[in-house]
Amino acid sequence: MLMKEVLDFYEVNEGTMAWVSVAHIDFCTILLEKNRILYVSQSPTKIIKAACIGGFSTYDGRRKAISFHTGSKQKVPIPINPRDNIFAFPTHSPESFECNWIFYNHVRYIRTVNPPSENRQSIIEFKNGQQITLNESHYILKKQMERTARCILCFSK
Numbered sequence: 001m002l003m004k005e006v007l008d009f010y011e012v013n014e015g016t017m018a019w020v021s022v023a024h025i026d027f028c029t030i031l032l033e034k035n036r037i038l039y040v041s042q043s044p045t046k047i048i049k050a051a052c053i054g055g056f057s058t059y060d061g062r063r064k065a066i067s068f069h070t071g072s073k074q075k076v077p078i079p080i081n082p083r084d085n086i087f088a089f090p091t092h093s094p095e096s097f098e099c100n101w102i103f104y105n106h107v108r109y110i111r112t113v114n115p116p117s118e119n120r121q122s123i124i125e126f127k128n129g130q131q132i133t134l135n136e137s138h139y140i141l142k143k144q145m146e147r148t149a150r151c152i153l154c155f156s157k
Contacts, residue, residue, distance in 0.1 A: 010040045012051035012080055017106040017126050019044055021097055034106075034128050044101060045094065048078060055081030069154045070147065077104070077148035082155040089144040091136045100134060102141075104148040112138040 006027045015034040022030055027039040029047065040047065052059040063076050070076075077089040085105060092099040106126045113121040113133065120137040134141070 004039045007038060007040045008042070009050075010038065010042060010047055011054065012047065012086060014084055014086065016086070016103050017128075017130070018100065018102050018124070018132060019047065020100045020132065023097075032126075032130060032132065044099065048080065048088070048094075048101065051080045051086075052078065055079070055083070055086070066151050066154070070150045072147050072150075075144060075147070077144065077151040079151055079155060087148050087152055089148045091134055091141065091144065098135070102144070104145065104152070107145065110138055110141045110145070 004026070010029070010031060013033075017032045017034065019029050019031045019040075021028065021044050024039075027041050028043045029040045031038040031040055042050075049059040052062050059078065062078050062080075066079065067073055067076050075090050075093060077087060080086045080088055087104045088101045089104060090099050090101055102124060106128070108125045108127045110122055110124050113123060119135055121133055121135055122138045122141050123131050123133050124141065125131045
């Protein structure tokens with residue numbers, strides 16, 4: 001059996017495409033980058049809070065500002081580092097274990113699993129051809145993409 005290298009810390013970058021929360025004894029998060037998959041012992045919440053600080057703000061500050069400017073109150077997209085065009089959106093409430101984070105600029109398209117499953121799964125295909133299947137409806141993920149686009153517009157004004 002091949003051992004997975006588990007990182008203690010992860011720094012979000014332009015190649016970060018998504019991270020998925022998992023219940024595993026050795027790691028909490030699986031990260032998808034353009035050219036690799038990483039396993040990290042940090043929780044998604046710790047990763048995003050550290051990333052926001054790296055982008056010269058706090059997670060709470062970014063969340064409050066975007067909520068104010070877009071009217072989004074739940075599942076608010078986060079401009080992690082607008083200067084580097086790094087924007088992400090949560091698939092569930094960020095406090096929920098099921099919450100995964102998707103990085104807007106890497107998404108090619110979102111589609112419903114065919115045939116549609118009972119638990120409303122969707123597939124996200126990234127621009128590099130990688131895909132992930134999530135237990136979230138196509139409608140919700142599209143809505144999150146729209147919210148994130150509004151968030152990006154706030155920074156382009």
